[in-house]
Amino acid sequence: MTTPRDGQHPGHPWDEPGFTYESNVSVADLAATLGAASSVLITTHEKPDGDALGTSLALHRGLRQIGVRSWIVLAGPLDSSLLAITEDDDDVRRFEQCGTPDEGDEPELVAVVDTGAWTQLDSMKDWLRPRVDRVIGIDHHARGGSVAGRRVVDTDCASATQALVPVLDAMGVDLAQGGVSTPLFLGLATDTGWFRFSSAGPAVYRLAARLMESGVDKDDLYARIEQNATPARFAMIARALTSLSFMGNGAVAVMRLSMEDFAETGASLEGLAGIVNTPLEIGSVRASILLTEAAKGLTKASFRSKPASGGLGIIDVNELAARFGGGGHVHAAGARLQLDLPEAAEAIEAELPGFLS
Ligand SMILES: [Mn+2]
Structure with missing residues (x-):
């Protein structure tokens, strides 16, 4: 019998029923x-x-x-x-x-x-x-x-x-x-x-x-x-920032990159690492989400969140990602959604109210 840890969401794809993930040797x-x-x-x-x-x-x-x-x-x-x-x-x-x-x-x-x-x-x-x-x-x-x-x-x-x-x-x-x-x-x-x-x-x-x-x-x-980036990465950063929008009264920043963006800049998915963190520099933003279109009808979501500060709690992006079959850490997580970009943004926005208290 396992006792779920605080904040664990049942049915997470990394979990196995009846299995507790912890050290079992010294x-x-x-x-x-x-x-x-x-x-x-x-x-x-x-x-x-x-x-x-x-x-x-x-x-x-x-x-x-x-x-x-x-x-x-x-x-x-x-x-x-x-x-x-x-x-x-x-x-x-x-x-x-x-x-x-x-x-x-x-x-x-x-x-x-x-x-x-x-x-x-x-x-x-x-x-x-x-x-x-x-x-x-x-x-x-x-x-x-x-x-x-x-x-x-x-x-x-x-x-x-x-x-x-x-x-x-x-x-x-x-x-x-x-x-x-x-x-x-x-x-x-x-x-x-x-x-x-x-x-x-x-x-x-x-x-x-x-x-x-x-x-x-x-x-x-x-x-x-x-400090080893390519011009293609910066072309993608420019597009990501241009796409920036907000959810949850400005608490959540969302950026979107389409397959066309990849094709036109020549950037690769692995060349995007860390871009999701940039909107966390905005004072009102508590979590940032980067949505990338991996294929038609398949969107990859990267989630980041800030630690608690100024009386505001943490947005647990591990739990948020788990709602879509993904996971990671409280402050960094990912998920793959079988949805196109606008649908993925809508689906995430629909889950947000429970995370903003
Ligand atoms: Mn690690």
């Missing part, structure tokens, strides 16, 4: 399991972000340091500036090229990081399911399923890289060696909006300081990740 046990493995395949959620890649890469380099062979398999599109963080001696493979391992290259252990949700592991799930007992998980999300037979889930962590650090410490990995600190910092920085989000508490700043003392060049990393 950090020390997980570290010992990893350290004793002969080979580890590391993977993460599709369309990896900075935290997904950072956690994968830091674990890969940490395992190399203690003499455990591992490789990373990434599925779905990946921002080229993120991929540029990897080095030639990192074994990073794309699922679209390598597929699942051959029988001769069967890993002893599989590490799934920054997710525990089957729906975020679509390409690998049929291969992963019979191997659940050999899958370990490291995550910081409140929701997830039975992907990893042994897992550490720390929802107090702002990033999966933050959850990974105690595991690396227990493995005896020196964060100052072998390029381990930079991907850890990458995940911590990108999942906290470069230390601006409410998830960036004292522990996050302490870890950031430790990682900088371990060799991270944050200015170089910032320039490589955040």
